[in-house]
Amino acid sequence: MDAKSLFPGRRGFIRQMGATALLGVGAGAGLSGCSSTAASIGDGAATGFDHGVASGDPxxxxxxxxxxxxxxxxxxxxxxxxxxxxxxDPAMQAVVANGSVSTSAQRDFTVKVDAAGLLPGHVYYYQFAVDTVKSSIGRTKTLPRGDVRQVRLAVFSCSNYPSGYFNVYADAARQDDIDAALHIGDYIYEYESTGYACGNAEALGRVSEPRELLLRLEDYRRRYAQYRTDPDLQAVHAAMPFIAVWDDHEFADDTWxxxxxxHKASEFGPFTLRKVAAMTAYHEWMPIRAPDPATPEKIYRSFDFGGVVSLHMLDTRLIGRDQQLMMSSYYDEHQRFDVEKYKHDVCSPRRQMMGADQMAWLERQVKDSNARWQMLGQQVLMARMEYPTAVAMGECNCTDYSALKKxxxxxxxxxxxxxxxxxxxSTLPCYMDSWDGYQNDRELVFAMMQRHRKNMVVLAGDTHNAWASDLHDAQGSQVGVEFATASVSSPGMEGAYPDRDPEDVASMMVDLIEPLYYAQTSKRGYMIVTASHEQVRCDWRFVDTVFKREFIVATxxxxxxxxxxxxxxxxxxxxA
Structure with missing residues (x-):
């Protein structure tokens, strides 16, 4: 077995590592995940708001x-x-701001308003109307300033429509004390209807539309439109502001x-055209404020929650990333693996994850911040997730190596x-799509935090499983921690070990990977991250199913x- 078959991308890593009442009535309390937020329209109405409302980038x-x-x-x-x-107020009587904008087919009839003149740290309600037809009412919140007791963030990743119901969103929509939601990537998936994790889609009534692989602007628009008809996704958007960044599946698998x-250029055409199409749809459908409208690929930006958290949302996917290395390319004709060249290349300063401009921007943000915590909202695992060499080379599997250690x-x-x-x-990095494949950039971030004496918490997603790891630099110095969320609906490692107790699988991963402190490899969920001057706490909440509307959730x-x-x-x- 060669290295490519061992780790053929994210799913290889996973295998080896084994709807709501209208907020005008409820306003964030007692929400139910089982009914749509879409406003009903009569036969005589010219327009409607079938995709709900949302707010973002407070x-x-x-x-x-x-x-x-x-x-x-x-x-x-x-x-x-x-x-x-x-x-x-949720009855929309105490109006503090209003206006009118126009939309058209040119922007897929989406509407974005940058509503200004608001007070910091305040809850507001908002609504849209066309003629006599009104949208549902959304709830949002501005960022606080000055002295803040705590900040609570909900963190999501990997929401795949055909994989199952968005019960995770339904639970989050019921939380009444979240300051903002972070979606750190894979908000949609680009696959055709017969593609990844679609086995239950027809039975669940969640077959992807369009049915073809997403390539053109109209394709991406239709996929976002389908996702945004989901009642639970509408519910969580209507309940809290979102701060989002893209990962690869808003474009294509393992994008750089x-x-x-x-992406096969000979079959699909130039990747540049696909990238522009995906990027255009993202900016249309997501409540994001582009830092530079003339440069739509630039989405890294910061948010200050008083003196407690400076949140830096990074783009580790698109704007600066070099192409991922492939372990299979380090085998010679005799199937001998060149370990030294491989280790040299993964650490090469010529390989960038963020790009020089974004790295310089982050340095300025971190240096100038007086917040207690520097929090990085980004896509892929920053922690070292290296395997024992025997496992990485396919000489033995994870289960046998774990048993050998014992x-x-x-x-x-x-x-x-x-x-x-x-x-x-020694151990070897194997998941080349993560920071393990771009180790020089990782060291630059670690050195930056140490140089400015900052407390760092990294938030990650991407793998569909939950992790918590200590972050050490190349010299072994402790520099921070990483909390990684499970997926909203995409399957995790449970499929790789169908006959094993999931608790045993998680323990095996902690045993194999030295910096790894915690793993949950079989459930869908999200994180609630609570930051104060005294600590940052992460609570992992998991649902017991995504295949039924009725579910049980627990921290x-x-x-x-x-x-x-x-x-x-x-x-x-x-x-507690």
Whole structure:
């Protein structure tokens, strides 16, 4: 078995590592995930709001408001005037801001308003209207300033429509104390209807539309439109502001700056055209404020939550990333693996994850921030997730290596010579789409945080499983922690070990990977991250199913980190 078959991308890594009532009535309390937020329209109405409402990118004095007008006629070609208003009460009586904008087919009838003149740290309600038809009412919140007791963030990743219901969103929509939601990538998936994780799609009534692989602007628009008809996704958008960045599946699998692992230019055309199409649809359908409208690929930006958190949303996917390395290319004609060249290349300063401009921007943001915590909202795992060499080279599997370690600990005399070499060998990075494949950039980030004496918490997604790891630099110094969320609906490692207790699989991963502190490899969920001056706490919430509308949800693990150079590591929470 060669290295390419061992780790053929994210899914290889996973295999080997084994709807709501209208907020005008409920306003964030007692929400149900089982009914749509879409406003109903009568037969005589010219337009509707079938895709709900959303808000995003809050600042101290403004927030982006979003909706999409649904024309009654599919061939609508003219401009549509849309009124909007904001109020301090859910009945929309105490109006504090209002205006009118127009939309058209040119922007897929989406509407984005940068509503300004607001007060920091305040809850607001908003609504859109066309003629006599009104949208549902959304709830949003501006960023606080000055002294803040705590900040609570919901963190999501990997929401695949055909994989199952968005029960995770339904639970989050019921939370009434979240300041903002972070979606750190794979908000949609680009696959054809017979593609990845679609086995239950027909039975669930969630077959992807369009049915073809997404390539053109109209394809991406239709996929976003389908996702945004989901009642639970509408619910969570209407309940809280979103701060989002893209990952690869908003474009194509394993995207990098100039291509993708699965994009065949000879068949699909230039990747540049596909990238522009995907990027255009993303900016239309997501409540994001582009830092530079002239440069739509630039989405990295910062948000300050008083003196507690400076949140830096990074783009580790598109704007600066070099192409991923392939382990298979380091085998010679005799199937000998060049370990030294491989290790040299993964650490090469010529290989960039973020790009020089974004790295310089992050340095300025971190240096100028006076917040207690520097929090990085980004896509892929930053922690070292290296495998023992014997596992990486396919000489033994994870299960057997874990058993060998336990056997050696109990009775060293029973370990053979080859097994001793396995145990004494170094580890190898294997998931080249993560920061493990761009180690120089990772060291630059670590050095930046140490240079400015900052407390760092990294948030990650991408793998569909939940993780918590200590972050060490190349010299072994503790520099921060990483909390990684499970997926909203995409399958995790449970498919790789169908006959094993998931708890055993998770324990095996912690045993194999040295910096790894916690793993949950079989459930769908999200994180609630609570930051104060005293600590950052992460609570992992998991649903018991995504295949039924009825579900049970529970917080299954809580971990924290403390500030200061003697801390900045994962520890158990003391008390509730």
């Amino acid at each position: 600042l101290g004095d403004r927030v982006i408001l979003w909706t999409r007008v649904t024309p009654r006629r599919s061939d609508e070609s003219g401009d549509i005037a849309v009124r909007w208003q904001m109020a301090t 700056r100039d291509g993708s692992a699965e 056997r050696a600990a109990a009775d060293p005399s029973c370990v053979s010579g080859p097994e001793k070499r396995w145990l004494s060998a 299954e693990r809580s971990l924290r980190t403390l500030p200061g150079p003697g801390n900045r590591k994962i520890e158990e929470c003391s008390g």
